[in-house]
Amino acid sequence: MSVRRSPRTVEGLLPSPEPVRFVAEDGTAVEPPAGYAEPTGEHLMEAYRRMVLGRRFDRQATALTKQGRLAVYPSSRGQEACQIAGVLALREDDWLFPTYRDSVALVSRGLDPVEVLTLLRGGWHCGYDPAATRVAPQCTPLATQTIHAVGMADALRRKGEDGVVMAFIGDGGTSEGDFHEALNYAAVLRAPVVFLVQNNKYAISVPLAKQSAAPALAYKGIGYGIPSEQVDGNDLVAVLSVLDAAVAHARTGGGPFLVEAHTYRMDPHTNADDPTRYRESQEVEQWESADPLARLETYLRGRGLLGAEDVAAAHKAAEEYAARLRDAMNADPEADPFELFDHVFAEPTPQLNEQRALLASELTARED
Amino acid sequence: MTATTPNASMSMAQALNAALRDALREDERVLVFGEDVGPLGGVFRVTDGLTKEFGEERCFDTPLAEAGIVGLAVGLAMGGFRPVIEMQFDAFAYPAFEQIASHVAKLRNRTRGRLSLPIVIRIPYAGGIGGVEHHCDSSEAYYAHTPGLKVVTPATADDAYWLLRDAIADPDPVIFMEPKRLYWSKEETSTADRRAAGFGRAAVRREGRDATLVAYGPSVPVALQAAEAAAQDGLSLEVVDLRTIVPFDDETVVASVRRTGRCVVIQEAQGFAGVGAEIAARVQERCFHSLAAPVLRVTGFDIPYPPPILEHSHLPDVDRVLDAVDRLQFDDEPDLLHLTREAS
Numbered sequence: 001m002s003v004r005r006s007p008r009t010v011e012g013l014l015p016s017p018e019p020v021r022f023v024a025e026d027g028t029a030v031e032p033p034a035g036y037a038e039p040t041g042e043h044l045m046e047a048y049r050r051m052v053l054g055r056r057f058d059r060q061a062t063a064l065t066k067q068g069r070l071a072v073y074p075s076s077r078g079q080e081a082c083q084i085a086g087v088l089a090l091r092e093d094d095w096l097f098p099t100y101r102d103s104v105a106l107v108s109r110g111l112d113p114v115e116v117l118t119l120l121r122g123g124w125h126c127g128y129d130p131a132a133t134r135v136a137p138q139c140t141p142l143a144t145q146t147i148h149a150v151g152m153a154d155a156l157r158r159k160g161e162d163g164v165v166m167a168f169i170g171d172g173g174t175s176e177g178d179f180h181e182a183l184n185y186a187a188v189l190r191a192p193v194v195f196l197v198q199n200n201k202y203a204i205s206v207p208l209a210k211q212s213a214a215p216a217l218a219y220k221g222i223g224y225g226i227p228s229e230q231v232d233g234n235d236l237v238a239v240l241s242v243l244d245a246a247v248a249h250a251r252t253g254g255g256p257f258l259v260e261a262h263t264y265r266m267d268p269h270t271n272a273d274d275p276t277r278y279r280e281s282q283e284v285e286q287w288e289s290a291d292p293l294a295r296l297e298t299y300l301r302g303r304g305l306l307g308a309e310d311v312a313a314a315h316k317a318a319e320e321y322a323a324r325l326r327d328a329m330n331a332d333p334e335a336d337p338f339e340l341f342d343h344v345f346a347e348p349t350p351q352l353n354e355q356r357a358l359l360a361s362e363l364t365a366r367e368d
Numbered sequence: 369m370t371a372t373t374p375n376a377s378m379s380m381a382q383a384l385n386a387a388l389r390d391a392l393r394e395d396e397r398v399l400v401f402g403e404d405v406g407p408l409g410g411v412f413r414v415t416d417g418l419t420k421e422f423g424e425e426r427c428f429d430t431p432l433a434e435a436g437i438v439g440l441a442v443g444l445a446m447g448g449f450r451p452v453i454e455m456q457f458d459a460f461a462y463p464a465f466e467q468i469a470s471h472v473a474k475l476r477n478r479t480r481g482r483l484s485l486p487i488v489i490r491i492p493y494a495g496g497i498g499g500v501e502h503h504c505d506s507s508e509a510y511y512a513h514t515p516g517l518k519v520v521t522p523a524t525a526d527d528a529y530w531l532l533r534d535a536i537a538d539p540d541p542v543i544f545m546e547p548k549r550l551y552w553s554k555e556e557t558s559t560a561d562r563r564a565a566g567f568g569r570a571a572v573r574r575e576g577r578d579a580t581l582v583a584y585g586p587s588v589p590v591a592l593q594a595a596e597a598a599a600q601d602g603l604s605l606e607v608v609d610l611r612t613i614v615p616f617d618d619e620t621v622v623a624s625v626r627r628t629g630r631c632v633v634i635q636e637a638q639g640f641a642g643v644g645a646e647i648a649a650r651v652q653e654r655c656f657h658s659l660a661a662p663v664l665r666v667t668g669f670d671i672p673y674p675p676p677i678l679e680h681s682h683l684p685d686v687d688r689v690l691d692a693v694d695r696l697q698f699d700d701e702p703d704l705l706h707l708t709r710e711a712s
Contacts, residue, residue: 141470351616
């Protein structure tokens, strides 16, 4: 099912000239490029349920910012095909290195949504256990996590594990130096890592045309000797197929793989952003018609895999999930001010102990 | 496992090499990597022979990209390894600063202690070797100012060995700053295992009663020479070698200054907002009633590092230290009045 791509020839490195696509915007099947296999119906149904849930989670999180329950939320509405396919392509023992916009992927991987939102509600910087979940802390500096992913992939190889690491990054992030160092290191070390660029067309307000003059961001792989592919990022079937192939390539000793998924950020950068200052509403409306969830639903109905009951069940589960999240987020997060000193070092320095005592006296004085 | 503990004939570079060798031998999780650290053995030969003995899996050359070296170490440490990485020169570590300040220093804290990064970042630093620009920066303050990093700098070959062993064994990231001009100095070294004895503890290198000189790294030999010269004039100076800037050993420094009543802080780095300023403030806050004179600093000037032909004008030397000692208001103390007059 994997496409064997040789990093030793230019042809083996180049992405297909057009993004790989299995399903057209109207939900009808199109002929994909040779070598890519369609995921099983079971896999696609699982993806559908997760997309419904992911979108509901995303909407709920945006609503929580309006209620003051979340300090900030960078929505990934419109990018669910990338978020869900990225997670579905990985095994439980694989690692994921996400950015701040990838909360939907994290909850789809089964992480507790309250723990995922801990960063964004201001409770602590990372609410979940990266070692237990094999998900690195969501990264807010741009592209720095991509080189960590390479290091982790090299660690897995050294330990004789056949795990794969996937690093998420956005279009803006591919301009950062760390992304290029990560690609180069990954190729030189032949690390089992897959880079998924979610090209959502905007880095906050800066459009892709001002970000890069490359014919596609996927071409950034070739200079480093990394086979690359571009895919319609709103076509779940295509993203999953391409990522399955990329992960298989990395897992079987082929080294790194770069995938660019063409998608669109439907919502503002965060709830604090005003996109009317930099993009036309007409453009957003056009992308509504390319919606990844509607497209998958139409496709699965057309193939007779998805019935009205399945749709209703998926939405019911998503509503229940959102209700539980809403309730859980109603309570203020608990915070112990003395924890501020607990994780600077394994053992606090004498100076940190003095500062802890100072804070204790301040808190006591405030109580009096 | 018998360690190749340092002996009297070792230079600091050789002692560091021995420490890396012993750490690689004792713990298979230890990895050494950086630019030119493989077959060449590093530009200062600190990693000499390690690739030959342990293979390319354990000691390897990386592509030339410092953020990549540090970022790779972060991922490897998350995956259970203990990277000991080399930045080739002080100023060439700056491309990695984001990785160090935003990730290396913070990962334990970000994850509430669920992840830790036992990484040692070795940085040859400071001047005095006639290096051209960008090869002689004293960059310790950047790291010392960053919570979550330990900052270590040895002044003797013996300390170089044991502090590096301690740094590699430490559960937290350590910026290990190696004074370039001391790489080739040979000193009396002991073979007794004193792991952890010096980590976080300053050393009194010379006892004295009239004033305390606080120094670290490349400035320690300068302080010792100044103390020797002052002794000729009948002045007894104590020399404290910090060894670790972070954690800072308030206890040893404060005990010394309370005893002597006077203090000069010496650093090779430019003075403004430097480590010496922090030390002077700490001493003043803790020893005010014991001080007979203001705490003085002897530092480099607030200039970009000079070209080699002028570096001797910039670097604190024995005379600059003794001038500061002269300004410690010994004139106000009758019992020492005759000594300073004789000296001038």
